[in-house]
Amino acid sequence: MSNKKNDLGELWEVFIQSKNGLPYKHVGSVYAHDKEFAIHNARDLYNRRNEGSSIWIVKSSQIVAVDLDTSDYIINNSDDKIYRNPTFYNIPDEIKNL
Amino acid sequence: MNKELFIFCLRLADNCLILAHRQSELCSKSPFLEEDIAQTNFGLDLLGQAEAIYNFAVEIEGNINTPDDLVYKRNERSFYNFILSEQPNTNFAFVVIRQYFMSVYLKIIYTTLSNIKDSKLSGISLKALKELDYQINHFELWIKRLGLGTKESKEKIQNAINELWIFTGELFERDNLDLNMEKNGYLLNSNLFYKKWINFINDIFNESNLNIPKDAYMVTGSKNGIHSEYMGFILTEMQFLQRTFPDAKW
């Protein structure tokens, strides 16, 4: 979480797409002084076993996260909106493909 | 057996093996952990290339059982890697320059081999090319950063270039074996290799504010199995178990 530059550079978060078409998943972080080496370091650290088909990196300092104090009303906003879930609806058994 | 093709393969594979040896010496000694992983990766790439080509050579030769026999049971004078490959990891700049000079050379020769009729050798070369493109890219990042970084880093990398330069002449020597390989379709326009190679070097050195040394004496010998003093130590270390316990299986 320390975003200060030190002799290893700064921290970058690494996202890997395991297969074309799938979402990118956060796998960890690396240090680097610039984006070229950040990509190389991410590749060498998180793709030694060909885990991915593509890599994104982003400076950790650029990530915006929900504040813990406000997370209650930002994240938990749909407790009572169960009509968004498909199981809320009663559909006769004989209806298929819905 | 095709004796010339066999030696031709050894020349290529020995370069990969000895470079891999130097790379693996770096393990746990790099300037930081991320780079340690990168360097050992190159070692693994090169070992894989060496093994694949030795396998091919074993098939041609017919009387040798395994690639291990080629690695562990040959004497110094029967190794044909360039003297450049065996130069030590004096400091990180030497590693960068040695590997870069060799990577570009290997890229050129693999590119040629990827187009020949022999599907086995061209297959090995195609796979190796991908690995080399990454290596070249990695070392170019380093050359630029060391060349344009601090006064000290510029001095160190220029010094490595100056000291290693005399070993680059060998890369473009062509003996009878090479000419015959060219006749038989294994090499193509090998007279242009130097031009291709120096273009790479010129481009990255210009970008990095580094100079190519003036033409000077060039060391020669490895195509006839003549090496630098370092080679004996490399083989002593590499072959010691196999030679100490000749009956053992590992």
Added chain:
Amino acid sequence: MVKKNINYKFQKRIDNNIKIEPRDDMPEGYRAHLIRQISQHAHSEVIGMQPEANWITRAPSLRSKKILLAKVQDEAGHGLYLYSAAETLGASRSDLIKKLHLKEAKYASIFNYPALTWSDIGAIGWLVDGAAITNQVSLQKTSYGPYSRAMIKICKEESFHQRQGFEIMIKMSHGTKEQKQMAQDSLNRFWWPSLMMFGPHDSDSTRSERAINWKIKRESNDFLRQKFIDKTVPQADFLGLTIPDQKLKWNKKRNSYDFGEINWNEFWRVVNGGGPCNQKRINHHINAHKDGEWVRKALIKYSEKYVK
């Protein structure tokens, strides 16, 4: 009052098996314990590279050379995963490395023993990685999210490490007379230090109880040590090697092996710096770090000048 409240709420989350994440409130003791443990773990991976790296250039076949190189490279990777996990708690890798150099931070004492023969590389994979994996498997369920995720990844990747070691042990113990002697000699030298890897008895482990309450540690030292012994003895039998413990005996009632007492004097002596290679390992790390200083400086300068 407020602090007490945090501790109570925190313990409740732990008791409900809710993973703690970097931005969550946590008691300072929890944070400090984790930083210490994770960094110690990371340093162990990195220092542990040395005895094995020392043998890559001498590996007796292309196959074993490739495997060993890949294995040591994995260890560098695992060190990085763990440093990353420690960073999420506010520690910085540079500071952690400084502490290592000042001998303020510890690493697994086992790496202060030398790797003298090729079969030591087998014994390290078989016994040292075997002991480490026993511990790491239990840590996959640790309460701190990033640590747990790192452990899961590491366990998955390390599954080949112990096999690599055992394969060497098979070849050595089933090989020539000299190879077999080497294998037995390695077992003799690495057996007890491997048992020491699990740490002091639960009764002597000062920080253990708190770590178990916080679910940082999921199993006790003695439990894990017994588990390791029980699974390793049959493997030694398979190899036809003798474990250097005359008190080692199957106990039907306990359904476990009884074993002799560890030399705790040796344990504490090595932990506190008095092993055959303590100084060598640290010097090696310091030297590599110093040799790389001009390289790191060049990167800083370059990025100041050219990176927007």
